[in-house]
Amino acid sequence: MELTLLGTGGPLGLPVPDCPCAVCAASIGAGARGATAVLVDGVVLLDLTPGVALAAARAGQSLGGLRLVLLSHPHDGPPVEIPPGLPTPARVPEGRRLPLITGHRVTAIATDAPGTGYAIESPDGLRALYLPPGCAPAGNAEADGAPYDLVLLDVAGRPDALARLRASGAVAGTTDVVAVHLGHDAPTAGPELDRRLAALGARAVPDGTTLVAGDYQEVPDVPRRTLVLGGARSGKSAEAERRLAGFPGVVYVATGGTRADDADWADRVALHRERRPASWRTEETCDLVPLLADPQGPPLLIDCLSLWLTDVMDKAGAWDDTAWHHGAAREVAARTAELAAAWRTTRRTVVAVSNEVGSGVVPATASGRRFRDELGRLNTAIAAQSEHVLLVVAGQALPLRG
Known part of the structure; x- marks a missing residue:
């Protein structure tokens, strides 16, 4: 299962428009991040964001095969234009399971803040979890079977969400934990971001990166x-x-x-x-x-x-x-x-x-x-x-x- 991160920033992206803070000032070039959106095997899009079609093209991906467009959190900004031919975006009720003709299975996960998480299982049984910004799983929603192969969440803003996933067994030593929804309240690039995330057993990647669930990633071990x-x-x-x-x-x-x-x-x-x-x-x-x-x-x-x-x-x-x-x-x-x-x-x-x-x-x-x-x-x-x-x-x- 391949997940292409069309964006990895917070809902407003980075730099935030008209923000004079030092983090936004440094978020240029390779440090800039679009709002987080994830394309799964070309058939599921997690979060529709401004310029998503252009972001997909830059990443060498096509949106032509999309079967499902899922929204994970309320969108408070200007209306987002839906590119022609895309399925109507939807937010799935918590607990609902959606089987796709491609063999993928999507489950809506309850969260403790406004939003909906999504667990996705590929036809060959690989599992990924995507959580919206500022959210952790609610109750025992995260404890569902074996550990995930890949988890995308707001590590910088909600490290306690990662702690909860670890406590339930949803995140294990083999889980690739990737930080998304990176905003201007946390370091956005370079050694400081990498250092903070590595201490938590996580990592960050640039926009356009394609992750392969189940692939081994050399993340620095948490020091004993x-x-x-x-x-x-x-x-x-x-x-x-x-x-x-x-x-x-x-x-x-x-x-x-x-x-x-x-x-x-x-x-x-x-x-x-x-x-x-x-x-x-x-x-x-x-x-x-x-x-x-x-x-x-x-x-x-x-x-x-x-x-x-x-x-x-x-x-x-x-x-x-x-x-x-x-x-x-x-x-x-x-x-x-x-x-x-x-x-x-x-x-x-x-x-x-x-x-x-x-x-x-x-x-x-x-x-x-x-x-x-x-x-x-x-x-x-x-x-x-x-x-x-x-x-x-x-x-x-x-x-x-x-």
Whole structure:
């Protein structure tokens, strides 16, 4: 089954007309995208968009053999002209199955926002799923048989839809996940888009690309161990959360705990909680080794190693100079080595956040310098055992490894 992407952009395409934003300004030439429309084996068209006949011609495809034109979402723009000879576009009621004379079978899938998804099965049994912009499958609509061979969805706007598909088994390791409906609220081209999608196990392709369902695609594996470094308010936590947004049942490990007498800390904790998907579970603990040792658990997001080290030094009495020189230093080093060993051998997907230190003013106190030095050693030990290391500066993630 071949699916030709006549467009891969949001409903308004890219660049959005009269939009002065930086993303639209950069979406020129190969970075421009028409509104998403997909031609399946030349017999089914998913979404009728402006200039669809010209887009098909540019992709070397003909619309002459179309049997079915399906609409997936409400069209709020100007009326779209229907090219002569095309079947009348229709939006199929949720749950309805349409067998075609060509042997294809189309099923309308319920979504959690205005729109209708479509599952398409080819005569030889290959299966593809197409979801409209801003939509995820509703209820158990996505759990229908074996994993899909190919899934087209709004990965950038609704990574939780991908998480839901993974949780139901509709997306597996063999599923080719391709991002469509790419708008100016996400990177639209180049390394940044590829990096963000690869972290979710997905990819993007240019307009006019023909995908073959069932063909193996070399998408970078999701790194098992990722360390995200950055200064205060750099966006490091948001970057770490974004990397796991497409996975179900993530365990968010909060090493800072709660502080009943600190209103500012409570506000910070509440802000983090509001950002997390509802399906994530939170554990407030600094006992990280057992979590890393569990081979069957869902992905972990540890935020953050700096607060873990604070707890370790508190328990060792390491802030006191005398205690430091009479055993606390060895205890902190042993705990760091234990954590690094657990990180090295873990079988779970894990993302950890930590503060990058040493770039500012030298701390005025011995205990401050001690913490800076130990955190630098901890970051170095964890980074050495990580497939992927990022440094976040002003919200921009710079790959240091992987």
